[in-house]
Amino acid sequence: MEQPGPTDGGEDVPNGAGGRAPPAPVEVVVEEEAGEDEEEPPRPATAKQEEAKAGLGAEGSRPFTMRELLGEIKEDNEAADGSGGGALGSALPEGNGTGSADVEGSSSSQESTQQFQSHHDVAMDLINSVTGVDEEGRSRQRILSFAGKRYVNAIERNPDDPDAYYNWALVLQESADNADPSSGSSKDALLEEACKKYAEATLLCPTLYDAYYNWAIAIADRAKMRGRTKEAEDLWKQAILNYEKAVQLNWNSPQALNNWGLGLQELSAIVPAREKQTIIKTAISKFRVAIQLQFDFHRAIYNLGTVLYGLAEDTMRSGRPDASPNELYSQSAIYVAAAHSLKPNYSVYRSALRLVRSMLPLPYLKVGYLTAPAVDNAIAPHKNWERSQFVLNHEGLLQSDASDQPPSQSRKPFWIAVADIVSVSASADLTLPPGAGLCIDTVQGPRFLVADSWDALDGWLDALCLVYTIFARGKSDVLAGIVTG
Structure with a gap:
């Protein structure tokens, strides 16, 4: 079932009434829209990266870590271009990451070098095809190209460095995010290359949580480009498996649980009807656990409201006697109201609340x-x-x-x-x-x-x-x- 965003009209829906599109779910993406009432002191880069995982965007899923990395190195860009130096290396040092060693003085075989050079040529051709529409975009493209070369050189020196593969994948993923929207094949090719690099990173370091998390986002982006096809279904299933692996490695990650629930929600719209209810109930459980880990996580709160709204619509159409559509509508309205209360300036929540407010047992929650x-x-x-x-x-x-x-x-x-x-x-x-x-x-x-x-x-x-x-x-x-x- 297609789930467009809520209308901006002020009319309410009577209890149990269908026919209106449910609120559109939101995904944990790059950067959070700062509220007027939320001003935080500067924090270390690692904390910023973790916060960026919980960012909200209205245009689909994008990787968060590379954007943070780019923000940190922008000031050093000119120096890096002049010296070929360590702006990116300082963000994630070569040979000193998880499962890697400092091999500055070691040599690789000619065959290995040629193999990685071939991969480098493919990836760099893709990165260089990214077109910036303004000065900032062109500057970012130069940073991405420099970063890609930096990480392929790291792999040539040490083919067993998972961090180099991981960061190279982030470069490719960020390049896909900045690709010309009219060039769908270029974006998909960049994401496919990123997925290959994440696979290499996790093969070398099976406990690399961030790699599984961002890999799942890249796969989900590829699935979104394919609509509701069998190929999209297979990709959503792959993304879900990677979110599951990320949660196994870091159970205390409400962001991964939220995106896992969204992947299940997307999958439920493609699979046969007999499988849909089971998948939806699993999605509800993921959103609920995400909320229990972080009760002010308004994105997961809102998403739980949207999935319950969709379940209420399906229940009303099917006429199943084991569930009350009105109760599901009311539950949906509770979560939307809570999300709006926590983030009152966010227009998506405000519009959704207009849609569901009458479903609350007013004047109570x-x-x-x-x-x-x-x-x-x-x-x-x-x-x-x-x-x-x-x-x-x-x-x-x-x-x-x-x-x-x-x-x-x-x-x-x-x-x-x-x-x-x-x-x-x-x-x-x-x-x-x-x-x-x-x-x-x-x-x-x-x-x-x-x-x-x-x-x-x-x-x-x-x-x-x-x-x-x-x-x-x-x-x-x-x-x-x-x-x-």
Whole structure:
């Protein structure tokens, strides 16, 4: 199913209504659009590179590391051109990277040199075909050409240096990003060459996380150029395998998990219908884990909203009795609202929110049922726990139907203020009634609840953590504006 971006119109969609295109997902790409309220002090280059992995762009996936590298060497470009020197070498020194050794004085066989020279000729011809449309583009092309020659020379001196292959692949990938858009074959050829270099790097160093991550991005870019064909399906599957490998090497990478989920989402639009639901559910799990690793990761939050929206559309069309389209629409709206709250100046989120806001249980963010003990007795006997309706907004979690009782018999409602929350987690406490336990630790002590199902528990955990994250980032007023209008 094609997923164009949301319209800019202000009309809302009634609960359960189809016919509107879901919000377009966003991928972790090169550089983040700086918010007016976010000003960070300068950081070391390695931190900048890691941050660049989490960047957001609206024009598709592009490699992040080479762009950072180019930014660092621009100031030294003239000196590098004059001396053939070490601007790039200082960014990633030859012979001193992962799995490599300093071989400045060693010699390679003539056959090996000729082999790499042949690869060099192909790659450099491709790089030199990149055309810059302005002075900055032409300057970048010169840097790329210089970088390509630098790394091929490093490989000629030491064919077993994975860093040289990795950096050469980044040069090719960046060249593809700067290629003339009308020259699709040139871009694809550059990406194909980059993939070959990543394969060499990972063969020499199987634990090179960044190589698998950027290799997957390059494959995904090639897949996007092929639409919804069998060739594209095969490429998406390759990209997914590389994201999986990257996550195996670095499980604490929400960026790789986010892109893995996007790859699965793209694949689900190509495979036969009988395979689609399984792939979509796997994509949801990847986005959810990415969020759990970094609860202010607004791209993954937004992408989870888009995939749930698509699932709601499919569920409505298929009429499956095992899922509620309205519930899926509501879940989708929660994540879109959270992403907008964290990044209110980003137009994509603002447009998507106009599409889904009416799907929220306004004036609340979430409404559902939980089983709770009497407020004044957290370890009450199981028979005294009651299932009742709870509502969550920007201020906290409230047991909403306690007030329906006569005033003389009314008990104090179960209420947790967002500002009082310390942590939120699933709970296996044996004193809880059977079911999906939830512990909300507060400054006054832990509060326990039981959700109706494990799926419902996931929704409550995410919603509570997102509301607290929005509060901690000082954006509660944005969320308040969404739910109260």
